[in-house]
Amino acid sequence: MPELPEVETMRRGILAIEGATITAAEKVRCRCKPISIKPNPATIRRRVVGKQVQQVGRIGKRVVIQLENDDRLLFEPRMTGLVLVTDPPSPEHVRFRLEFSRGEKEVLYWDRRGLGMVYLLNDQQYQQRFGLRNLGPDALEVTGPMLKEIFGKSSRPIKVALLDQKKVAGIGNLYASEILHVAAIHPAKRCDKITKNQWHLIAQTTIDILQTAIAHEGSTLSDGTYRNALNDPGGYQNMHRVYDKQGEICPICMDTPITRIVQAQRSTFFCKTCQKRS
DNA sequence: CATATGTCCTGAGAGC
DNA sequence: TGCTCTCAGGACATAT
Numbered sequence: 001m002p003e004l005p006e007v008e009t010m011r012r013g014i015l016a017i018e019g020a021t022i023t024a025a026e027k028v029r030c031r032c033k034p035i036s037i038k039p040n041p042a043t044i045r046r047r048v049v050g051k052q053v054q055q056v057g058r059i060g061k062r063v064v065i066q067l068e069n070d071d072r073l074l075f076e077p078r079m080t081g082l083v084l085v086t087d088p089p090s091p092e093h094v095r096f097r098l099e100f101s102r103g104e105k106e107v108l109y110w111d112r113r114g115l116g117m118v119y120l121l122n123d124q125q126y127q128q129r130f131g132l133r134n135l136g137p138d139a140l141e142v143t144g145p146m147l148k149e150i151f152g153k154s155s156r157p158i159k160v161a162l163l164d165q166k167k168v169a170g171i172g173n174l175y176a177s178e179i180l181h182v183a184a185i186h187p188a189k190r191c192d193k194i195t196k197n198q199w200h201l202i203a204q205t206t207i208d209i210l211q212t213a214i215a216h217e218g219s220t221l222s223d224g225t226y227r228n229a230l231n232d233p234g235g236y237q238n239m240h241r242v243y244d245k246q247g248e249i250c251p252i253c254m255d256t257p258i259t260r261i262v263q264a265q266r267s268t269f270f271c272k273t274c275q276k277r278s
Numbered sequence: 279c280a281t282a283t284g285t286c287c288t289g290a291g292a293g294c
Numbered sequence: 295t296g297c298t299c300t301c302a303g304g305a306c307a308t309a310t
Contacts, residue, residue: 001303014299033287061304062292079287079303113287115304156281164281166304173303223290264282266303 002077003061004139004170005213006226008202010075010083011058013052013229017065017104021052025073026098028108033109035095047071047120053100059130059140060169065098070123073098075109081116084108112225139170140210144200151191151199158194158202159187161263164220171206175242177269179206181242181252186277187261187268212236218231219243242269250274 015033018138025048027034027041037044040077048067057064063083065073075083079245085105088094091111096109109118121129128134137146158223162176171179180187183205194202203267213219218234220226221244227233241251246260250271261268 003304035287076305079302080289081304111287112289115287117305154280160281163303221302265284 001079001172001174002081002218002226003172004058004210005175005177005216006218006234007061007063007077007170008058008214009217009228009234010077011063011188013054013106014063014083014085017053017098017100017107018056019053020100020102020104021050022048022067022098023050023101025049025095026097028094028097030092030095032093032114035114036117036119037096037163038117041096043095044073044118044120045077048073048115050099060135060165061172070126070127070245071120072123073120074118076117076119076278077111078115078117080113080225081109081111082225082227083229084110084227084231085232089225089227089231127133134166135164136164136168139168139206142168142203144203147203148194148196148199153196154191156191157188157263158185158191159268161191163264170210173266174221174240175213177243177267178241179209179277181270182209184274184276186275187263187270189277212239242271 010269018268027037051067051069053065054068057066057067085166086106088108088110093112094108094110098107151161152159159176159180162171183201214235217228218226218237219237221237242258245258246269247257250256250258253273254272256271256273258269259272
């Protein structure tokens with residue numbers, strides 16, 4: 001589930017490696033099926049060891065370690081990946097590790113289910129892979145007019161559209177429901193029926209919720225998987241209004257139970273009273 | 279181009 | 295108790 005706030009928290013958790021030099025980079029042997037590491041670990045080692053970390057960034061839901069030669073090492077956590085600088089939740093799920101000069105702590109990529117990836121891209125590969133054709137603008141940067149331009153002619157339901165990373169980067173299943181609840185928009189509303197004022201509200205709400213979630217270091221759900229770089233849980237789950245709360249009373253109207261529906265094979269949670277179709 | 283669907287993976291929980 | 299089954303949802307390949 002790591003979405004923008006969780007990945008941003010991971011990024012901030014390893015900022016101290018900026019300026020340090022990588023002294024080791026290796027795949028960690030584990031009993032589970034190996035995750036995807038591209039190119040192969042030996043090639044990654046050859047290209048990153050001895051290189052200085054210029055910047056630790058984020059592109060959508062990926063952590064980007066940019067090196068002095070503009071090669072970039074990416075961690076893509078997908079469902080259960082974590083970027084850690086300390087004791088992993090379970091040692092057997094550590095998949096990759098980096099060591100640094102200056103006495104910086106090692107950085108681990110941990111992934112219980114192993115759907116995530118570690119990969120290295122040169123500058124050209126990176127620009128192509130994450131150009132605006134393949135990845136939308138960051139969700140923290142959206143405006144009402146931008147959203148109207150991006151989605152305004154689509155017939156898709158707004159909740160499904162918000163998950164499309166080619167349109168806007170960073171929103172996932174959890175925050176899509178939370179955003180639409182605060183913006184008081186029905187998740188099944190067609191994009192082409194959404195007004196200019198509603199696009200403005202969605203943009204504002206998106207930024208507000210994601211920033212608040214970052215301030216609380218993301219959401220650790222009941223499965224407890226997500227952790228920050230120090231293996232501590234996030235805090236934003238305590239501020240969820242609708243996600244995974246079917247049957248509970250809506251905190252806004254204090255009257256209607258939260259409804260769960262399925263859209264594009266994913267759960268959506270909303271309040272039938274606060275989020276009208278109109 | 280836009281949109282929909284199947285795939286990967288593990289562990290938790292349900293049902294028997 | 296222990297087995298089998300279903301489900302969770304990131305990104306991407308493939309199909310329409």
